[in-house]
Amino acid sequence: MTRITRRAALAGASLLATPALLRAQPAPLKIGFVTTLSGPGGYLGADIRDAFLLAIKNDTLGGAKVQVMVEDDGLKPAQGKQIVDRFLKTEKIRLFTGIVFSNVLEAVAPDILDEGAIYVSPNAGPSSLAGKNCHRNYFVVSWQNDTLHESAGENANRLGHKRVFVLAPNYPAGRDAITGFKRFFKGEIAGEIYTRLDQTDYAPEMAQIRAANPDAVFQFHPGGLGIAFIRQYQQAGLGGKIPMVVSSPSLDSTTLNAVGDAALGIEVSAQWNSDFDNPVSKKFVADFQARHNRMPTYYASQGYDTALAIAAALKATGGRVDDTEAFRREMLKANFHATRGKFRFGSNQHPIQDWYAIRPQRGADGKLFLKTQGKVLSDRGDAYAEQCKL
């Protein structure tokens, strides 16, 4: 439990003790922030949370007093559902965000939306919620899952790879990853493996990659999974021999630190990078580093952009979310400057944005960092928008 939630829990306890009448001041707008803070995916949630909170000054977001209630879903859909149930019924929260993993989001989104509450995604954008089942109160600021990996597919084309071996964990975002990669990659698939989301030993997969001897490997393993994968890839003697093409979740600045030199030679693609030359991004990177003493990841930039998007809408509605149609009108205007530069919402309320090629490099100080190379895709929406009738 974070400091903020503990305060919330105390508030809940005091609510029991004092009659509601005695509470002065208009209550702040509560934002339900359900995220993954424990396990190998834990730093993803922590980065999104820290960046989201960075955008809140003096408990104020977009001119409205807000109270962010953070809880850890432990990457368990069932736990996420219980938290959301409590947030909806006991805390009467109408605005939710924070979820990292698609399987958790798929489980809780119907509960939130059926109750008429709003969800704004800072990370997961599963295909199941982007097309036919899109929803007026469901917004994605990060990306639709597939497009991340479409950019990697296009990147593989650019790099001239003909036979690629693909691997991803067997959960909604993993399947979206392989679908997205294949949609844009023009060559041949040398092999396709779905790993388990809780797997940490990839020795059998390494043997299979070696046996298939592809031009390149595309893998999607977010967070700690990616660290284990890249290290074992190196240990198996595949690093440096068979190039790897990934999208941002498989190699961010945190995993880069953990895997070290094994990351050199990996080709990444993303919608944002810490070296972006725009004032919002520069201020964000500087503020984040000043407060948390670490480099922000892509996840952090998404958390920050999500806060900015919500702030813009809140400002226009006077801090109200109960009129969801009014909130939606303002939200869709995307009247803010994102860290990633160009940003607008498509017809299914998912982003339309540019994608960039990125490569780990050794800096002048001897440390590794991620360097932006050039644009891979421009104004890319997603493949599901046309199935969405809003």
Place this chain on the structure above:
Amino acid sequence: MILLLEQLLNGLQYGVMLFLMAAGLTLVFGIMGLINLAHGSLYMIGAYAAAWTQQQTGSFLLGLAAGLAAAGVLGVALEMAILRRLYGRAHLDQVLATFGVILFANEAVAMLFGRQPLMAGLPRWLAGAVEIVPGVPYPLYRLAIIAVGLAVAAGLYGLIAHTRIGMLVRAGATHRALVGALGVRIGLLFTAVFGLGALLAGLAGALTGPLLSVQVGMGERILIATFVVIVIGGLGSVRGALAGSVLVGMVDTLARAYLPGALRGVMAAADADALGAGLSSMAIFILMAAVLLWRPRGLFPTHG
């Protein structure tokens, strides 16, 4: 063919890791009659102590030593504080009390080290791969683990077959009450055996760090597989633990490597891999159930 060879080595490496865990667990059961679910916690403690020390000092060997020391010392403390009181009790009581110890250990580690996984690197002299046959590189570190495991197995054999402690251990495994009656300081023997088991669990944990990520809950995953091993091998039998470890390691790895491929012929890749992963995870439990029904005391039964 070459792929099969590599998968067999992977199976052997997993089996060796299981043996390091199983040897201690089965000895403790054989001699003290204790089911110790907290054995996985000692493995986790070894892994954390090793990874943390390595991060602080940069030395892999210091980390290894710290992992062994932490697991050994905490293991002995655990035995003296709690487990000692459980020796004569029903298995149910043992399961529950040591389940409580797991909860405590997991949270204590989470408080100390946070919920983010720790990473331990490899020293240069163990990184990289060697060619086992021309054209087939295999990670050197995994080969080193196999070597350590086999050395431990040989050492345990020597200890049990040729020393006085070993004699007491063998006697204790078959006639528990009698050993006490012979005037041996049974409490000391128990503590020593438990400490040895804890040391081996710590070794397994410390060796795992550079391979996988070190995280809370890692102990339970290997614990369940370890129980499968010792039940298959015959509770209390170190020989059985060795046979069971290799068997379980092989079955698990080979099923994981080949089942999905076999299923792909009949269904979509994502479904085949999910079913394959599930079935291969089930494989060792099916094996255990079959062994129990065929020979309820396992492959190498000890008690007469």
Place this chain on the structure above:
Amino acid sequence: MVETPRQVVVLLASFAVMAGLPAIAAAAGRPDFVTLGSQVCIMAIAAAGLDLLMGRTGLPSFGQAAWFGLGGYTVAILAAHAGDGSLPGWVTGAWFAWPAAILVPAVLALGIGALCLRTTGISFIMITLAFAQMFFFLFVALKAYGGDDGLSMRRRNALPFIGPRDDVGFYYVCLAALVLVLLVLRRVWRSRLGVVLDGIRQNERRMLAIGLNPFPYKLAAFVLAASLGGLAGALHVNLFRFASPDLLHWTQSGELMVMVVLGGLGSLWGAVFGAAALVLLHVFLAQWTEHWMIVLGPILVAVVLLARRGVWGALGGR
């Protein structure tokens, strides 16, 4: 089994609290108490079934979560098929889905129990764990039913007079189910079956010597425990409208065993107090500290080592 006057007072007082819970929750402005109450009733049903096996018969099963999960998945799968039109809508009626959720585990337990009961002692603990793990991985593997990601249930099973979103109504359903289960189990405890099971726990050889084959009795207890696990699982999935392999995880089996022992092994009523104690400990410790398990762990060790009669023994004074 005849309750002492003090025990009767404790039971009636507890029932009064349970019956008045929704009113208390409303007064306190905490609608989540109702969900908690439902959770307590549901876990108590599963734990009471397990106590028949563990406490009365002396067969510590480490696989009760398998039946819990099977019951839960039965209702969720029926709902999923009714949702896509491959099964008629009436299969989501509670009158059909819940008996099915009892029957499926019961039939499977008949076969699996016959196998497991060929072993004793630690082998029994391990083989029940093995079968539970098989079901766990089976559901992980079944992508058609969500696999790891779990299976959502859009609405609860249809009940007469109670709407799909009526949490208080659903709580009373759970409470009624619990009371019914306890009354049935109390009869079983005092029946010929119950007496034989008690005899088996005390000395199985003596049962054989007086010409009783213990096997069918043990199997009956095993199947009954599984059925109650299935019912509890069905209610649980209805409560959260979500089934996932977590329901069958071995720690879930462990927690059910903990509830039985915490409440008082072999005491029937104890299971209820054990379930309540664990669920409430979880919730309130979790509000107090994120690291609530660091408190729960030692409590568990202490109960096993020191307070063997459990909560019911302490309250009921026997």
